[in-house]
Amino acid sequence: xxxxxKKGDRVVxxxxxxxxRSGDVVQVQxxxxxxxxxGINMVKRHQKQTGKQESGIIAKEASIDLxxxxxxxxxxxxxxxxxxxxxDDGRKVRFAKRSGDLIDG
Numbered sequence: 001x002x003x004x005x006k007k008g009d010r011v012v013x014x015x016x017x018x019x020x021r022s023g024d025v026v027q028v029q030x031x032x033x034x035x036x037x038x039g040i041n042m043v044k045r046h047q048k049q050t051g052k053q054e055s056g057i058i059a060k061e062a063s064i065d066l067x068x069x070x071x072x073x074x075x076x077x078x079x080x081x082x083x084x085x086x087x088d089d090g091r092k093v094r095f096a097k098r099s100g101d102l103i104d105g
Contacts, residue, residue, distance in 0.1 A: 003028070005025060005035060006025065006028060007025050007026070007027060008024060008025060009024070009025045009103070010022060010071070010077070011023065011035075011071055012079040013037070013064070013068060013069060014067075014079060016064065018040045018064075022077065023037040023039045023040045025038075026038050026061065028066075033067070034064060037061065037064060039061070040064060042059050042062070044058070045060055071103060074096060074099070074104070076099070081098070082095070082097065083095050083097045
């Protein structure tokens with residue numbers, strides 16, 4: 001199956017406590033069906049002191065299920081579905097079904 005959400009995409013959260021917020025995908029975990037989005041689903045972790053890092057409570061992004069994310073339309077930033085089409089030069093590209101614009105990436 002082709003990946004509809006990729007690293008670097010701008011996505012909108014559809015469900016959960018961050019509903020309506022958007023951010024950039026930092027990491028995609030296709031086997032788990034999850035993604036890490038910058039600034040979304042922040043959790044606090046108790047960090048043990050290491051050689052590089054000090055101890056304390058740090059905030060970091062937790063992964064969020066792909067079903068709760070939608071790609072943001074390049075035109076207006078609203079959530080859109082993703083379609084695939086072949087260009088004349090033979091490349092397979094993703095496009096926003098809402099506006100018809102190509103999605104960069």
